[in-house]
Amino acid sequence: MVTDQLERLSRLPIRENLRGLRPYGAPQIDVPILLNVNENTHGVPEDVRTAIVTAVENAVAGLNRYPDREFAMLREHLAGYLGHGLSAENIWAANGSNEVLQHILLAFGGPGRTAIGFPPTYSMYPLLAGSTGTEYLSGSRQDDFVLEARATADQVAATGANIVFLCSPNNPTGTALSLDVVADVYEAGAAAQAIVIVDEAYAEFAHAGTPSALELLPGRERLIVSRTMSKAFALAGARVGYLAAAPEIADALRLVRLPYHLSAITQATAVAALTHSAKLLANVDEIKRQRDRIVSGLVDLGLPVAPSDSNFVLFGGLEDPRAVWQKLLDAGVLIRDVGIPHHLRVTAGTQQETTVFLETLKSLIRPAVS
Ligand SMILES: Cc1ncc(COP(=O)(O)O)c(C=O)c1O
Structure with a gap:
């Protein structure tokens, strides 16, 4: 500006x-x-484009009605794509993972609450915190950009942050986190009941064998793994992000989302793309x-x-x-x-x-x- x-x-x-x-x-x-x-x-790819156009054309026929507020079919497809024993009730979605993160801050942040991130990291975290009235704390990482498990967990415990942003692979440094960082941070956030977000927007590009924090979800009801269709799925223009977490997290986000926040066009596009995920990926x-x-x-x-x-x-x-x-x-x-x-x-x-x-x-x- x-x-x-x-x-x-x-x-x-x-x-x-x-x-x-x-x-x-x-x-x-x-x-x-x-x-x-x-x-x-x-x-x-051309054939996926055709499938999306057909799906959107069908959705257009019903545009006089509000879309499925619960985006049930999309959640089912996203759960199927993620695997890890997840089902539709574990999934939430919104217009890009930015909006998913905004929903989390609206539900769990706000005035009097704090969020912590570890710069250099995704530049939207402080902006989303600011716009929801959440105080943003900048934690520190090593000079070589590595987030070491103990040092990170100590910062989470010392600040008593209500929301923790971990980004893996981290934007802008590119490196994935090892799962012990996530597990230790989750433990360290127990006293403050911290919501721990692992932003895995780039997970599909990780080197073979890099584990996803999805593995850690069972038994951790404060852990959220956020993903997007903007990167590996080549759908940045469609605006579809999502998360996997305990079902009660989605219940909390229902309180802050706008009614019918995912348009019928968006839902049709995403479902058609997920039906052809192998080709897209x-x-x-x-x-x-x-x-x-x-x-x-x-x-x-x-x-x-x-x-x-x-x-x-x-x-x-x-x-x-x-x-x-x-x-x-x-x-x-x-x-x-x-x-x-x-x-x-x-x-x-x-x-x-x-x-x-x-x-x-x-x-x-x-x-x-x-
Ligand atoms: C780490 C990270 N998270 C989330 C996003 C938001 O992506 P989108 O809102 O397109 O899903 C981006 C976009 O660049 C990103 O780099």
Whole structure:
């Protein structure tokens, strides 16, 4: 937001805790190669597109009626996709996992309550906390971005936070958490009855054998695993996120959602996509290959790279990341400056997009002096 917009806004009787805040604002710039918001760069396969169009066409016939408020069919399909013995009553969904997280904060956060996250992490956590009147605490992680189980659990216990955000694989660093971090944090939150959210938006891109926090759900009624169809499923534009948890968590979220929050079009799109999940997810392996190509390309350039279980890579060693970002943009490649000194983040593209990124970067970088 530009300064005069902020000034104009400040004249309104806006809530005190929103004064001076800037909205989420990853640049949306029209250039040929978009590698800045961790979208799936591979698009929806033709036959899945056709299936979605048919499903939407059927839904249109009933648009004079409100949609199924309980999105029963969608919940069943999501439970079937996740496995782990989950059923529809364990599932909640909303318009993107951002809205799922917002529902959680509305139900379990709010004035007088606190949420803790561990930066660098997903930039929406503090914004969602702020908009729901929840105080946001920034915990710390190791210099190499690792979240160590004991140190993290100690911070959760010491702050008595009501909500804990763990992100695995973490955005923007890319690395997945080991399950002992989740288990120890859950234990540490017992006294405050903390709701522990494991945001697994990028889980499908993790290296083979990386466990999901879904494994820890049985017997842990304060644990929530949130997922999205925006990344591996290539449906960012459809806005479908979901979570798995104990059934009573969904009961709590029913209290704060708007009636009929998931449109009939959204539900039809998501169910059609889930019916063809194998075809949609077929691109995940190729994206992982491009991710690994980026990692080795950056290492070859002598740049430090955080291990990535995601469809993006955080890399450092840049003297002037803003200048590198701008020069890549000038060459038609949009990546992300996440505000970490000397670092930039790039999403894995198609084979051709990844090649253009690596070749352009190679022509640009000057490693940092230190
Ligand atoms: C870690 C993480 N969680 C959640 C989201 C929100 O995704 P969506 O609202 O599209 O499901 C994102 C989006 O980039 C993300 O990076």
